[in-house]
Structures are given as C-alpha cells and as structure tokens.
Amino acid sequence: MLKIIIFPILLCSVQFAYAKEFEIDLELGAEINEVCAGCHGEYGEGGKQGEYPRLAGLPADYIAQQLKLFKEEKRKNIPMRPYANERELPVEDIPSIAAFLSRIELTSQMPEFDKNTSAYDKLLIAKKVFNISRVEGNFALGKKAYNKECKSCHGKKGQGKKNSNMPQLTGQYIEYMLKQMKQFAKGEREHDDDADFFAEMNAEEVQAIMAYLSVMDD
Ligand code: HEC
Ligand code: HEC
Incomplete structure (x- = not known):
C-alpha cells in the first residue's frame, strides 16, 4: 500500500524538476x-x-x-x-x-493543389x-548493407528515432553524410560505441548505402 502512494509522488517531483x-x-x-x-x-x-x-x-x-x-x-x-x-x-x-x-x-513531394x-x-x-537527388551506386548492395548494418538504429526507412539521439538519414544531404562518415572513420567525430565500424567499410559499400538512402525519400 505504502509503495502505491509513494511512487506517484516521486514521479511527480521528477517530472516537475525536468520541466523546470x-x-x-x-x-x-x-x-x-x-x-x-x-x-x-x-x-x-x-x-x-x-x-x-x-x-x-x-x-x-x-x-x-x-x-x-x-x-x-x-x-x-x-x-x-x-x-x-x-x-x-x-x-x-x-x-x-x-x-x-x-x-x-x-x-x-509537391502536393496536388486545388484551384x-x-x-x-x-x-x-x-x-x-x-528531395534528395538520386546518387550513383549499387542499389542492391546498399539495401543489403543498410539493413544489416544501419537499420537497427537509423530505422527501416532511414527515419531515425524520434525520442532519441539517432538521426534520420533519409532527407539528409549525401555529400554531408559522406563527410561525416569520413570523420567517423578517422575518429574525428564519434559515431556510436564501435569506433572501427566505418573504418572497415569499403568505399563501394559506403556509396551503395548512400545510393539506397537517396531514393528512400522519393
Ligand atoms: C548502434 C546504433 C547505430 C548503428 C548500427 C548505426 N548508427 Fe549511425 N548514428 C548513430 C548515432 C547514435 C548517431 C549520432 C552520433 C552522435 O552522437 O554524434 C549516428 C549518426 C550517423 C550519421 C551522422 C548524421 C548527421 O546528421 O550528422 C551518419 C551519416 C550515420 N550515422 C550513418 C550510419 C550508417 C551508414 C550506418 C550503417 C552502416 C549507421 N550509421 C549505423 C547510431 C547508429
Ligand atoms: C556560418 C554558418 C552556420 C551558422 C550560422 C550555423 N551553423 Fe550549424 N552547421 C554549420 C555547418 C557547416 C555544419 C556542418 C558541420 C560538419 O560538417 O560537421 C553545421 C552543423 C550543425 C548541426 C549538426 C547537424 C547534424 O545533422 O548533425 C546542428 C544541430 C547545427 N548546425 C545547429 C545550428 C544552430 C541551432 C544554429 C543557430 C544557433 C546554427 N547551426 C548556425 C554552419 C552553421
């Protein structure tokens, strides 16, 4: 009984502090x-x-x-x-x-306008x-690699996760993402826990993932 009373009180105070x-x-x-x-x-x-x-x-x-x-x-x-x-x-x-x-x-996409x-x-x-323009690359390889290596965090459709620190990758500029991935590979920017992740990926695979992402927002 005591627990039931105390718990909501604690929750309220935490929420209050957070809002403030x-x-x-x-x-x-x-x-x-x-x-x-x-x-x-x-x-x-x-x-x-x-x-x-x-x-x-x-x-x-x-x-x-x-x-x-x-x-x-x-x-x-x-x-x-x-x-x-x-x-x-x-x-x-x-x-x-x-x-x-x-x-x-x-x-x-441009919506249909009424008159x-x-x-x-x-x-x-x-x-x-x-809309991000399509880029060259092996689409099939990109899809496979994306689903294996990236989907768990960046989402099935590259949409990221709303209430998290995981950004969407669809609708982001490809050139910008390529630059970030180079920084991740060199350790100049931190990606997630696994520092070697991007360093081990070859250029063809990276380009393929970008090709896949570039059509996801079409
Ligand atoms: C374990 C979760 C996880 C996986 C798997 C993952 N990412 Fe990320 N990614 C993150 C997080 C978290 C960030 C934000 C990093 C930060 O805090 O700066 C991020 C950031 C990025 C960014 C920078 C986005 C921006 O707006 O600056 C790119 C690009 C990116 N990831 C690409 C990829 C690709 C491509 C893959 C698969 C090959 C991948 N990520 C796999 C969690 C993940
Ligand atoms: C003089 C130009 C400039 C101004 C003004 C500027 N930014 Fe930026 N911002 C940049 C550049 C360039 C980058 C990309 C950095 C990189 O390549 O890693 C960036 C990156 C970012 C990112 C990271 C995006 C991502 O996907 O990881 C955020 C967030 C951001 N800016 C927020 C802001 C906010 C908020 C303001 C205003 C208070 C602001 N910026 C003003 C140039 C600017």
Missing part, C-alpha cells in the same frame, strides 16, 4: 533560428549541397546533443563554433531551438518541398 530544467519556448526558438537560418535556411533545409546540413525534423534530443558537443568542442567545426558558444547560445536556450527545428516538417490555392500559398508550400 528544460523549459521549451518555441517563440524563443524561432528568434534564435533567425541567426541559424543564415546558413541552415529559414526552414532548416540546409544548403550549398550539404555544406550546411538539413536540421528540419531531426530529433530534438539529437539536435540538443550536437549543440552541446559543438559547445564543448568535442565535435569540432569552425563555422559552427561562434554560434554554439555560451554568449550566443546559452545552454538553457538549447531545448527551445532544438524543439523549434525538430518540429519543422518538410515534404519530399483555390493562391499563388502565394503555393510559393510557401513549395519552399518546404525538399
């Missing part, structure tokens, strides 16, 4: 995004063929974790450095910008259409 520590303010997120948009685009769609990665729709926990890694310079990147420091982006603002970006939905849709609305919708 990680307050999310989407308006603040939108304001911060005006700075990020200079490189990552107004809708977090990234740009310059993946020199600036897409941020829209990435899991909030993943975005928050990466911002902390940039802040601590555990993930080193010169363009990001001035935007992740404590003066520009205090640690308590991270949940707000992470939540804001995570909630932006881009579609991979009442105004030209202006069409333009706004078109700005949120984002």
Whole structure:
C-alpha cells in the first residue's frame, strides 16, 4: 500500500524538476533560428549541397546533443563554433531551438493543389518541398548493407528515432553524410560505441548505402 502512494509522488517531483530544467519556448526558438537560418535556411533545409546540413525534423534530443558537443568542442567545426558558444547560445536556450527545428516538417513531394490555392500559398508550400537527388551506386548492395548494418538504429526507412539521439538519414544531404562518415572513420567525430565500424567499410559499400538512402525519400 505504502509503495502505491509513494511512487506517484516521486514521479511527480521528477517530472516537475525536468520541466523546470528544460523549459521549451518555441517563440524563443524561432528568434534564435533567425541567426541559424543564415546558413541552415529559414526552414532548416540546409544548403550549398550539404555544406550546411538539413536540421528540419531531426530529433530534438539529437539536435540538443550536437549543440552541446559543438559547445564543448568535442565535435569540432569552425563555422559552427561562434554560434554554439555560451554568449550566443546559452545552454538553457538549447531545448527551445532544438524543439523549434525538430518540429519543422518538410515534404519530399509537391502536393496536388486545388484551384483555390493562391499563388502565394503555393510559393510557401513549395519552399518546404525538399528531395534528395538520386546518387550513383549499387542499389542492391546498399539495401543489403543498410539493413544489416544501419537499420537497427537509423530505422527501416532511414527515419531515425524520434525520442532519441539517432538521426534520420533519409532527407539528409549525401555529400554531408559522406563527410561525416569520413570523420567517423578517422575518429574525428564519434559515431556510436564501435569506433572501427566505418573504418572497415569499403568505399563501394559506403556509396551503395548512400545510393539506397537517396531514393528512400522519393
Ligand atoms: C556560418 C554558418 C552556420 C551558422 C550560422 C550555423 N551553423 Fe550549424 N552547421 C554549420 C555547418 C557547416 C555544419 C556542418 C558541420 C560538419 O560538417 O560537421 C553545421 C552543423 C550543425 C548541426 C549538426 C547537424 C547534424 O545533422 O548533425 C546542428 C544541430 C547545427 N548546425 C545547429 C545550428 C544552430 C541551432 C544554429 C543557430 C544557433 C546554427 N547551426 C548556425 C554552419 C552553421
Ligand atoms: C548502434 C546504433 C547505430 C548503428 C548500427 C548505426 N548508427 Fe549511425 N548514428 C548513430 C548515432 C547514435 C548517431 C549520432 C552520433 C552522435 O552522437 O554524434 C549516428 C549518426 C550517423 C550519421 C551522422 C548524421 C548527421 O546528421 O550528422 C551518419 C551519416 C550515420 N550515422 C550513418 C550510419 C550508417 C551508414 C550506418 C550503417 C552502416 C549507421 N550509421 C549505423 C547510431 C547508429
């Protein structure tokens, strides 16, 4: 009996502390995004063929974790450095910008418009259409390798996991991902526990996985 009473009380207090520590303010997120948009685009769609990665729709926990890694310079990147420091982006603002970006939905295909849709609305919708172009590579090999090596964490359709630090790989720029995989292989960026994972993969296999991912959002 005692357990039954104490347990909910404990849960409440934990939840309260969590909410207080990680307050999310989407308006603040939108304001911060005006700075990020200079490189990552107004809708977090990234740009310059993946020199600036897409941020829209990435899991909030993943975005928050990466911002902390940039802040601590555990993930080193010169363009990001001035935007992740404590003066520009205090640690308590991270949940707000992470939540804001995570909630932006881009579609991979232009929807059918009905005749009442105004030209202006069409333009706004078109700005949120984002599709990765197909890249060359052995599709069948890529599918096999992806399902064997990557699916367990990045999802059956490359969609990642919403409430985790596992990002989606579909809808991300191929050039950007190739760059990250080189960094993982060299140990310049940490992937997951297994450090040798990418170092052992050959270039053909990597390209094949990218070919498979590039059509997943079609
Ligand atoms: C001057 C350009 C620039 C600005 C401004 C900028 N970034 Fe970036 N950002 C980059 C680049 C370049 C990378 C890719 C780093 C790499 O190649 O590893 C990046 C990577 C990231 C990533 C990692 C994405 C992933 O998939 O792992 C996150 C998260 C991020 N930026 C968030 C932000 C936020 C939030 C802001 C605004 C506070 C911001 N950035 C402002 C250039 C910029
Ligand atoms: C055990 C789980 C796991 C497996 C298996 C896995 N990943 Fe990951 N992957 C992660 C995690 C976690 C991250 C985020 C790393 C971090 O914290 O910076 C990540 C990040 C990445 C990124 C960077 C994404 C970005 O937006 O910057 C790429 C690219 C990637 N993985 C590719 C792959 C590929 C390709 C495979 C299969 C060959 C694979 N991963 C297998 C867990 C995994």
